[in-house]
Amino acid sequence: MNILETKGLFHDFKGLEVLFDVNLQVKKGERHAVIGPNGAGKTTLFNVITGTYRPSRGQVFFKGKDITGARPHELNRIGMGRSFQITSTFNRLTAFQNIRLAVLSKRGIRFQMLRKVDGMGDITREADEILKRINLDRERNMPAGVLSYGKHRSLEISMALATDPELVMLDEPTAGMSRDETHHAVELIRRLTEGKTLVIIEHDMDVVFSLADRITVLHYGQILATGPPAEIRQNQAVKDAYLGELEA
Ligand SMILES: Nc1ncnc2c1ncn2[C@@H]1O[C@H](COP(=O)(O)OP(=O)(O)O)[C@@H](O)[C@H]1O
Ligand SMILES: [Mg+2]
Structure with a gap:
């Protein structure tokens, strides 16, 4: 079953065609990587x-429902979480406060109703559990803005996951990370997306080929190929357009 599907998707910026008849299919439970050269339209597709x-x-x-044009917070409520290519934490809030915000946004209206009962203790516990899981419990009370780049991005990945979405969309979560930070981030992503569906835009081919069950290659706003890693590696069109230059 496809948890996510686009049908004949086009997008332009004032006449500049960026997406051209994109039919993306993401199966429930898979880790799906979207790759392609800079400017291919990956981030626009996410947006x-x-x-x-x-x-x-x-x-x-x-999940079979037409969600075209639905607002991000509506999508969040029905189980879609995302991170951004540019970090989107609140730098002056602490790691804990950032995670708590994400947890709160999941609870939304339910939290409003529960508030009088015991609400806040619950939220605090959940946020602390998440911090522990991502090894940021020692940084709990530090402003996000002073965390190392790697930890900052881990925090951001976790915020996308704190709402416990069924589908997680990550846009270049390892961008700008060192080898070591990348390795940790990939393990974190692997762990946190267990039992969920992941769509990840990623430029690091080692990450892509180790993490993805299936890969979609976007090229000039069009899907060039979709398939399991071994198939993508062998695909002549993909080699010509994109992978060839990396292996040369
Ligand atoms: N807000 C925008 N306004 C105008 N052009 C944009 C905007 N966002 C992206 N583009 C253009 O659309 C194309 C695709 O960009 P993007 O989706 O960011 O590609 P990718 O994420 O694959 O690098 C690029 O040519 C980019 O310059
Ligand atoms: Mg991008």
């Missing part, structure tokens, strides 16, 4: 799927 932009044509389906 259209997650409701930041409305596509100029086409539809987005999540």
Whole structure:
């Protein structure tokens, strides 16, 4: 079953065609990588799927439901979480406060109703559990802005996951990380997405080929190929357009 599907998706920025008839299919439970050269339209595709932009044509389906044009917070409520290519934590809030915000956004209305009963203790416990799981319990009370780059991005990945989404969308979570930080981030992503569906934009081919069950290659706004890693590696069109230059 496809948990996420786009049908005939087009997007342009004032006439500049960035997505062209994109039919993406993501199966429930898989880790799906979206790769492609800079400017291929990967981030735009994420923005259209997650409701930041409305596509100029086409539809987005999540769990079989047409969600085209739904707002990000609505999508969050029904089980879609995302991180951004640019870090999106609140730098002056502590690690704990950032995670708590994410947990709160999941509880949303339910939290409002529970508030009078015991609400806050619950939220605090959950946020602390998450911090522990991502090894940030020692940084709990530090402002996010002073964390090392790697920890900062871990915090951000965790915020996307704190809402316990069924589908997680990560846009270049390892960008700018050292080898070591990348290794830790990949293990974190692997662990936190167990039993969920992951769509990840990633430029590091070692990460892609070790993490992904299936890969979609985007090239000039079009899908060039979709398939398991071994198949993508062998695909002549992909080699010509993209992978060839990396292996040379
Ligand atoms: N907000 C925007 N306004 C105008 N052009 C944009 C905007 N965002 C992206 N683009 C252009 O769309 C193309 C695809 O960008 P993007 O989706 O960010 O690619 P990728 O994430 O694959 O590197 C690029 O040519 C980029 O310059
Ligand atoms: Mg991008």
